[in-house]
Amino acid sequence: xxxxxxxxxxxxxxxxxxxxxxxxxxxxxxxxxxxxxxxxxxxxxxxxxxxxxxxxxxxxxxxxxxxxxxxxxxxxxxxxxxxxxxxxxxxxxxxxxxxxxxxxxxxxxxxxxxxxxxxxxxxxxxxxxxxxxxxxxxxxxxxxxxxxxxxxxxxxxxxxxxxxxxxxxxxxxxxxxxxxxxxxxxxxxxxxxxxxxxxxxxxxxxxxxxxxxxxxxxxxxxxxxxxxxxxxxxxxxxxxxxxxxxxxxxxxxxxxxxxxxxxxxxxxxxxxxxxxxxxxxxxxxxxxxxxxxxxxxxxxxxxxxxxxxxxxxxxxxxxxxxxxxxxxxxxxxxxxxxxxxxxxxxxxxxxxxxxxxxxxxxxxxxxxxxxxxxxx
Numbered sequence: 001x002x003x004x005x006x007x008x009x010x011x012x013x014x015x016x017x018x019x020x021x022x023x024x025x026x027x028x029x030x031x032x033x034x035x036x037x038x039x040x041x042x043x044x045x046x047x048x049x050x051x052x053x054x055x056x057x058x059x060x061x062x063x064x065x066x067x068x069x070x071x072x073x074x075x076x077x078x079x080x081x082x083x084x085x086x087x088x089x090x091x092x093x094x095x096x097x098x099x100x101x102x103x104x105x106x107x108x109x110x111x112x113x114x115x116x117x118x119x120x121x122x123x124x125x126x127x128x129x130x131x132x133x134x135x136x137x138x139x140x141x142x143x144x145x146x147x148x149x150x151x152x153x154x155x156x157x158x159x160x161x162x163x164x165x166x167x168x169x170x171x172x173x174x175x176x177x178x179x180x181x182x183x184x185x186x187x188x189x190x191x192x193x194x195x196x197x198x199x200x201x202x203x204x205x206x207x208x209x210x211x212x213x214x215x216x217x218x219x220x221x222x223x224x225x226x227x228x229x230x231x232x233x234x235x236x237x238x239x240x241x242x243x244x245x246x247x248x249x250x251x252x253x254x255x256x257x258x259x260x261x262x263x264x265x266x267x268x269x270x271x272x273x274x275x276x277x278x279x280x281x282x283x284x285x286x287x288x289x290x291x292x293x294x295x296x297x298x299x300x301x302x303x304x305x306x307x308x309x310x311x312x313x314x315x316x317x318x319x320x321x322x323x324x325x326x327x328x329x330x331x332x333x334x335x336x337x338x339x340x341x342x343x344x345x346x347x348x349x350x351x352x353x354x355x356x357x358x359x360x361x362x363x364x365x366x367x368x369x370x371x372x373x374x375x376x
Contacts, residue, residue: 001017002014002015002016002017002020003015003017003020005056007053007056007057007060008053008223008226009057009219009222009223009226010057010060010061013056013057013060015056015059015060016104016107017165018104018108018165018166018169019059019107019108019111021159021161021162021165022108022111022112022155022162023056023111025155025158025159025162026158026328027115027151027154027155027158027159027324027328028052028055028111028112028115028155029052030328030331031050031051031052031055031114031115031117032050032052033050033331033332033333034050034051034052034117034118034119034120034121034331034332035047035048035049035050035051035120035121035332036049036050036051036054036121036220036223036224036227037049037121037224037227037228037281037282038120038121038122038123038287038291039120039123039286039287039288039289039290039291039294040228040281040282040284040287042286042287042290042358042361043281043284043286043287043290044227044228044229044281046227046228046229047224047227047228047281048227049223049224049226049227051114051117051121053223054114054219054220054223055110055111055112055113055114055115056111057219057222057223058110058111058113058114058206058215058216058219058220059107059108059110059111060110060219061110061215061218061219061236061240062106062107062109062110062205062206062215063103063106063107063110064215064237064240065205065215065240065243065257066098066102066103066106066107066202066205067103068240068241068243069098069201069205069243069244069245069257070097070098070103072243072244072245073093073096073097073098073244073245074097076090076093076244076245077090077093077094077097078090080093092198092247093198093245095198095199096198096199096201096245096255098199098202101169101170101177102199102202104169105177105180105181105184106184106202106205106206108181109181109184109185109205109206110205110206110215110216112148112151112152112181112185113145113148113185113206113207113216114144114148115147115148115151115152115155116143116144116145116146116147116148116149116150116151116327117144117147118144118147118320118327118330118331119298119330119331119332119333119334119335120291120294120332122144123291123294123295124298124330125142125143125144125147125321127291127292127295128295128298128299128317128318129141129142129318131295131296131298131299132299132302132318135299136318139318142321145185145186145207146321147321147324147327148182148185149182149185149186150321150322150324150327151324151327151328152178152181152182153178153324154324154325154328156178166178183203184202184203184205184206184207185206185207186207187203187204187206187207187208187209187214188203188209197251197253197254197255198253198254198255199255200254200255200256201245201255201256201257204256204257205257208257210256213267213270215236215240217270217274218234218236218239218240219236221234221236221270221273221274221277222234222236224277224281225273225277228277228280228281230276230277230280230281232269232273233269233272233273234266234269234270234272234273235266235269238263238266239259239263239266239267239270242259242260242262242263243257243258243259244257244258244259245257245258246258285366286363288366289363289364289365289366290358290363292364292366293354293355293357293358293363293364294335294354294355294358296351296354297335297338297350297351297352297354297355298317298334298351300347300348300350300351300354301317301338301347301348301351302316302317302318303316303347304344304347304348304351305317305334305337305338305341305348307320307326307329307330308326309323309325309326310323310325317330317334335355338351338352338355339352339355339356
């Protein structure tokens with residue numbers, strides 16, 4: 001039986017039973033304790049939403065876009081097939097059709113695309129990783145997408161009911177389906193085989209590497225604006241309704257997601273919303289001061305706050321990305337764990353002081369630096 005959830009952004013959401021089984025795992029439930037906006041919560045008290053609800057919202061929009069693309073694809077194939085001059089295009093487009101299993105995989109990718117996030121989201125996998133890389137140049141770079149791929153395998157291994165349900169749903173090709181889901185999360189074209197070029201548009205739904213317009217951003221733009229008390233004029237439902245599958249102009253055999261020219265102004269609003277969020281929230285100088293202080297606290301605590309892996313070996317936070325059983329313990333609560341350690345000295349005590357200073361709003365003094373913005 002599918003289940004119905006009520007979401008503050010999308011309203012009524014109906015989810016497939018397999019998606020519910022994924023949501024009910026401890027590896028997904030940990031997202032309840034990871035703030036979507038990291039340090040923004042200390043500037044905007046209402047920005048308390050977590051990766052948990054964002055992941056469910058992305059899953060919903062991924063399903064909506066997949067259904068819309070298939071609907072328009074069927075219509076285009078029928079229309080092109082009626083004319084002998086365009087019939088060859090209809091035959092080519094038939095190779096791009098998705099199955100119900102494809103649609104479910106796209107929804108799973110939307111649901112699981114962020115399970116690789118650590119404490120305070122990008123604070124951990126960007127700022128902390130960068131700081132540790134500067135401290136130890138030998139350390140390997142990693143991304144939350146890389147960890148998400150590992151967490152999917154770990155989640156299947158640790159939850160036998162989920163693994164059984166997954167294999168029952170995809171009895172003939174469950175291994176390929178799992179690999180497909182991972183590639184949808186990455187959105188990497190280099191991993192696609194030649195025969196999959198007609199289906200390449202599917203890799204642009206959750207993580208669009210072509211133009212960065214995907215359902216992940218559509219959800220967090222709407223959700224972040226709601227939590228921050230800001231307004232967005234971008235209408236993601238209208239945008240999705242105007243999407244269709246077409247062959248790319250630069251790579252003729254490869255499909256892409258296209259949209260009507262009349263959506264031009266709606267797209268302007270998308271990027272207008274994006275720059276507004278960066279200027280007013282993501283790169284607010286208080287937000288950055290909080291995140292830099294928390295990052296420094298994690299760096300100082302890294303050698304002292306250790307977690308045991310499956311072999312009983314003690315693992316540092318900076319190495320947890322290679323150990324899913326350790327990584328699943330890392331949520332926003334790690335800062336409270338550091339603060340509660342008693343009788344600490346040296347680096348650990350400095351880490352506690354940094355965190356307490358954030359709570360007391362004794363922050364680093366930063367100036368606005370517009371050159372640091374990732375978008376102009």
